[in-house]
Amino acid sequence: MGAITGADFIRRLNQLDTEIWLDGKKVEGEISEHPAFKGILQTKASLYDMQHDPEIKEEMTFHSAELGEAVGISFLQPKTKEDLIKRRKASEHWARRTGGLLGRSPDYLNTALMSFASSSPLLKGRTNCFPENIQSLYEKAMKEDLSFTHSFVSPQVNRSDSYLESSEEEPIVARIVDRNEEGIIIKGARLLATQGGLTDEVLVISTPKFLLDENEAFAFSIPSDTKGLKFICRESFVGGDSLFNHPLSSRYEEMDTILVFDNVLVPWNRVFYYDNAIVAADFSFQSSFHNFTTHQVVTRQIVKSEFILGLAELLVQTINVSEYQHIQDKLSEIIIGLETMKALLEKSENDAAIDEWGVMRPDIVPLKVANNIFPKIYPRFTEIIQLIGASGMVSLPTEDAFSSPIRADLDQYLQAATKNAEGRVKIFRLAWDLTMSSFGTRQTQYERYFFGDPVRLSGRLYKAYPLDDFVKEVSDFLDLERGE
Amino acid sequence: MGAITGADFIRRLNQLDTEIWLDGKKVEGEISEHPAFKGILQTKASLYDMQHDPEIKEEMTFHSAELGEAVGISFLQPKTKEDLIKRRKASEHWARRTGGLLGRSPDYLNTALMSFASSSPLLKGRTNCFPENIQSLYEKAMKEDLSFTHSFVSPQVNRSDSYLESSEEEPIVARIVDRNEEGIIIKGARLLATQGGLTDEVLVISTPKFLLDENEAFAFSIPSDTKGLKFICRESFVGGDSLFNHPLSSRYEEMDTILVFDNVLVPWNRVFYYDNAIVAADFSFQSSFHNFTTHQVVTRQIVKSEFILGLAELLVQTINVSEYQHIQDKLSEIIIGLETMKALLEKSENDAAIDEWGVMRPDIVPLKVANNIFPKIYPRFTEIIQLIGASGMVSLPTEDAFSSPIRADLDQYLQAATKNAEGRVKIFRLAWDLTMSSFGTRQTQYERYFFGDPVRLSGRLYKAYPLDDFVKEVSDFLDLERGE
Amino acid sequence: MGAITGADFIRRLNQLDTEIWLDGKKVEGEISEHPAFKGILQTKASLYDMQHDPEIKEEMTFHSAELGEAVGISFLQPKTKEDLIKRRKASEHWARRTGGLLGRSPDYLNTALMSFASSSPLLKGRTNCFPENIQSLYEKAMKEDLSFTHSFVSPQVNRSDSYLESSEEEPIVARIVDRNEEGIIIKGARLLATQGGLTDEVLVISTPKFLLDENEAFAFSIPSDTKGLKFICRESFVGGDSLFNHPLSSRYEEMDTILVFDNVLVPWNRVFYYDNAIVAADFSFQSSFHNFTTHQVVTRQIVKSEFILGLAELLVQTINVSEYQHIQDKLSEIIIGLETMKALLEKSENDAAIDEWGVMRPDIVPLKVANNIFPKIYPRFTEIIQLIGASGMVSLPTEDAFSSPIRADLDQYLQAATKNAEGRVKIFRLAWDLTMSSFGTRQTQYERYFFGDPVRLSGRLYKAYPLDDFVKEVSDFLDLERGE
């Protein structure tokens, strides 16, 4: 089959019998018609359709010799820098369609799976490891254009450094509670599966906090409607159907869920590894996972920054404030952030190198730097939008007001320097939905925590960065002898 | 009558025939039952009831010899520092009841009116001025415990410094289009009347951008249901009735409105002054208006800061993160902000002085400093709340989920170090409603712009600050002679 | 004798045979004539002379009934708020004379000694404690107007949290190595005695890092020329004698020294306590030491901020840049910092209270807040001075150039909007000496670390701040029941 269409995607999803809970109710009926999900599913469908758009089909897919079919490029294992750039361009296409606002467009986890497959030889011959299961899932995913959600975070009962969940008690953090002939049994919860229940499969990778918790060390993928698996949704942030009122949440609200494993059986042929904490750590740090997913993420964040820059300038033009030095300063701050991200992404491609399994990995250092920067500049970008919009952000009428008896008042009193009232309100509502609606603030929090606790990101960068040459240079400059 | 009860307030408001437009529909029926307004009106009613609460009645009201009745303290013209502190304490009571979240609790505009009356002699004998109308409205307001909204901002068609609306065209900015025997006729719009339509009266003060626009120089107060006056609402940010789900927006959503004057007649006995731009400027800068309203606002902002500090610490305890140095740093940032605001308010009281009309004015300098500080620290406070809550802010279930079949899952997987799941979710939902819901972000924008464009606030502080002594001291130190 | 004159001070200091090492040489001859010390000693002498200036004598001294003489006010134990304000005014006088640039004007350690004497009852009856020695030194100090330096910091061999110096080895951190009939013997070093060797006495207070190091727990005062005591100076930052070229370092360079104790005998009558780590900790946290010294320090920092504000405005006027919004913003930043410090100091006086020994202590909370603020704003103030001066800070000619053949060129090409060339250069050189000379940057580092590691200051503030009421208020708001 290979690359699917939007209709394929919707059809398959509607056929799954996934257990999703929203606001105390189990979701019933066709999921693609549910008010909380229809917008995001239509948006995702439109991305799949781009794989068949004659104009860009060549850029969105590659011909798989094995499958004899066109396959989405995010599944491509790159062997050259050109492949890498191809991957990036396809991600840009999907990101552009959505203003970079879809944190989990399908390429994100397709990329993750591709990287797992690429690095699966790392598991060869090690205890409780099944690299062949990764490979076969990867092939199945390409063939069927499967979509995934995933979860990497454990519930945070207690964030103290010294806290340790006892394995005697009823599990909170998902762990292996049994192993039998059919597979491993998982009980407990995992946090923050974005688009949970809205994909074919759930990918779960777990690295225990302490090496001794072997039963928290596992990785697998299972269908979303596996028995005992529940998705518990937060409140929906869809503001309504009106594109005028809620131009973003009506289309891009992805939903976040808590994953509950109620003694879920993961069959052996779906297990990547289990009960091996060393392998779990190795797979996290030595596989190409971080390289490739970060490459995709940074690509998307750049497109999102461009979208914000365009919006900021549109606001500036609308109310005619480009002459103010502080406004110029704010716009240039976005430009500087954007260009910095672009330069870092490009450097990661320039410095890409073939890894031991023949795959062209983007260099991790500039990507890590980008990961330290974006969680700080994105919230600042949203603040800049708010500072440009100023008090204009808090008195925005709705679509229906424009088709009511007071339209003439709105037309007269809300007109702007370069736009009529309706245009101005559209622009300001977009600014509001991006930065001040419940949808928008969740986006901000999402970008802030995408790569984990920002406080720790900088420590990780420092610890991994090669400093010896620089220290030596200064030591030589000072003629420091041994012991000095 | 004097100080009213909540029931009095609601009854009177329901009797008004105010023209309010929300989402393209004219609001009909009892306003106190409307989903968008009932929460805030009940909250305001509860404040009025405090005036009759035996425990604090003495602190909320004073006995007016003229009226022979107890009157709300925010109407009190202070003659001593003790009076000033009395005023502050009463405002603290109202602010504490609402976490400081009610930007327009009744004391705010009562205070404004009191300051106008106190400074009304400034208008004596000047062209087109009616100080007696201020005085008589002040007396009526005390007698009936009237509530007010107001508007100080003009529509922002074009924020360029050089933009000037031509007076030939159809007005956008509200201005006087006619004067006749009955009064002045106003046409045009004013922005951002918070609680517009939810008060007895509308107070309008206008100072033209350029001195020549005499027809933009006026001040008056009229009943909310005056003919031709329309309130156009933005989208309501009430999230719903559930206190669990939306602990703040369900109670404190004040609504912002655009005021439209459709050839509104302001009768002469309600006009304070008109067609006198010099007086408009003088009244703005020489009356005690800024001193007293800022005193009230800073009092409220301090209580709000305390509420945020309490919430921040509750979050810290809930997930047990007080050991982290960066968390300590964030909490101390809130403490520093709070203590700074408190010290400045206290200094404004210590340095208070009797003005030429016998009124004890709080000193403006420390208050202006506070006005420069709060619009910067409040957004930072909300960011700190988000940074403590971290990814825990984005997967919060609703009240109904806790009374559904998945309650056991929630109880197990969302428990926290020191709270059960329900308590933890309540606390996090409060943090979310305060900083991330549409209600919360509007609060942030509101505090940011309360005193006008923050970029200009610093310029105003600098220009008004007495620097000569300091310059002289340094010049003397350097033995600078004349001309040097 | 009581309050001395400048001549008294200089004469006594020249008679001491203190061992001071500067740039590898032992300082010989009259110390008041030494190029590195004469400026600061003349400055200190001028402060003592103010005690006899008829115009302010009453504000600088109080009549001691016991001594029958006028005594410097910094020795006064305040019993009332008026006393406290008297103390503050005297400190302001001294600070004004020196632009707040003298970190260790005599009042600083006079105040410390006064607070020790006031709190000495804390030591009564406890092991190895001699409160009577504190009292007698305090009386002697008042009678002779003794001057002090002190040291609170240990050498930083290794700043790792887990590092512990073994007591087996040759001491690095000063500790008690013997006790005999005559007194205790100290060996080791202490860091950063500012004005070391330039005072009559050295006050040493030591609180061990870990409670078990009893031999690091001691307090005493000895004359600067005690046998075995050495002061090792850093490089002198006196730029030269010219007030034109180096208006600050020529007068205010205080010198920092390392104190070396080479088996120094401290006679029993000079020991306050020893070998008692609990008492050392108690004396640090329960005495009024922090209250009173911080009160003096904040007073000085406020005067310094005024000096900086005056200089900033003088720069602005000189090159005529007050119209720029970013300049206004920078000046207002200094104003905000200054007013905040003033409000906090005033609050500490308003909230002062009598302690258990009858002394009126300024409240510590606002002072602690000020201690968290100043180390951040002072470096920013210096940056603002640099940003106003801009490239004008790096091409400043010297005094001699103005009396050379090129004077006409300087007069023509360095003239400013409101000053002639000489005046302009004087002003810019002051700005440079304050923020960019080696003297100036040492001042910045000094203010940054005055109260210890800024990273820990915020932690200390948080841990000591009463938060329970605020937490309770929010808990009540949420109706959190027990366990929730």
Added chain:
Amino acid sequence: MGAITGADFIRRLNQLDTEIWLDGKKVEGEISEHPAFKGILQTKASLYDMQHDPEIKEEMTFHSAELGEAVGISFLQPKTKEDLIKRRKASEHWARRTGGLLGRSPDYLNTALMSFASSSPLLKGRTNCFPENIQSLYEKAMKEDLSFTHSFVSPQVNRSDSYLESSEEEPIVARIVDRNEEGIIIKGARLLATQGGLTDEVLVISTPKFLLDENEAFAFSIPSDTKGLKFICRESFVGGDSLFNHPLSSRYEEMDTILVFDNVLVPWNRVFYYDNAIVAADFSFQSSFHNFTTHQVVTRQIVKSEFILGLAELLVQTINVSEYQHIQDKLSEIIIGLETMKALLEKSENDAAIDEWGVMRPDIVPLKVANNIFPKIYPRFTEIIQLIGASGMVSLPTEDAFSSPIRADLDQYLQAATKNAEGRVKIFRLAWDLTMSSFGTRQTQYERYFFGDPVRLSGRLYKAYPLDDFVKEVSDFLDLERGE
């Protein structure tokens, strides 16, 4: 001749009869022996010697077919990206030798001259323009390996936007006061010629503030010892000869000078253009000057950042503080800054393009972004060094102390976790000289203002940045029709 040696450079400079004024005295005798200049001249000589170092000669020079000689690479007009990278590598060599601390290593102005020559066709056929003079100077410079200083800044009598110097008065800003058969006559001053008097030639480019001041529009180069040309030095920041005490100022103090033109005759064959304000503006904005000089500057700043990172880590290791999260955060801040600058430089090379005169120009956008970033991060880097060094920065003994009787004390009490006392003091003195000595703070100010007023840099970036595509994308997203 081509690339010279250090000895050639010194010999030629000593032969010039340049008029330099320092501290009111005219500099006499061999300039290479003068205490204020010998360090920097030896350093520059060492750079020239690198052109003949067999190991890197190939990287430092290229063979000029025209001259038949090896010429310094900074004179090379790049035709390919490889040429560009060659240029960068040679600059890196020179920068590495000096820790990036030499703001005006010879390649900076060699590059400027090369860019002028490359863009000289821009002047062809325009009024008062002599492109052939640029070309012949460029050839002469290559042949003789001439060194240059320059000046781009006018004296700042009055920085108000509206200030205009009258051309009636005695000139302050250097301008053309006469034109005669021999050339143009310049009178007035120019600011901030770094290394003024320490180079063979002075390059002067002037763009008037207002287009009408044609007599301020000129460009030329003349020998440093031209009659009537004076260099007025600021105070020297050489701390002394000891490399131990002043490891940087003893070698790298470049001196800044005011250039005074006392009716200086610039012969016609040295004039590039004059009396043509349009050409002056065009040459500034359309030539490759900014592209190439910024490329060199950013290269140097990257090396300087590496030097700072090495020093920061050396400090961290010395006192063993790498475990602290705030220290990790600070180091990572330097890493992020460094990697960002590297990525931007690389992007400018990747996106380089051939200009209309056949020269491969690095792309200006990423370089401009770097220009906006470095003036902010460099001061922060120096602050980080100070924050790591903490109080250890203010008690540093000198070299002579280590060869005095107190050496044993220093060895014992100043030892560090991983270094002996001497090593530790060397490292801290380097940190001090880089960030706190008069030399160091001048470096900070220099980097801050290298590209002009930072407040205007952001405005320039914004105004030149192509925003239309981004605005269009958002407009399309909103379906904004014309007029909306």
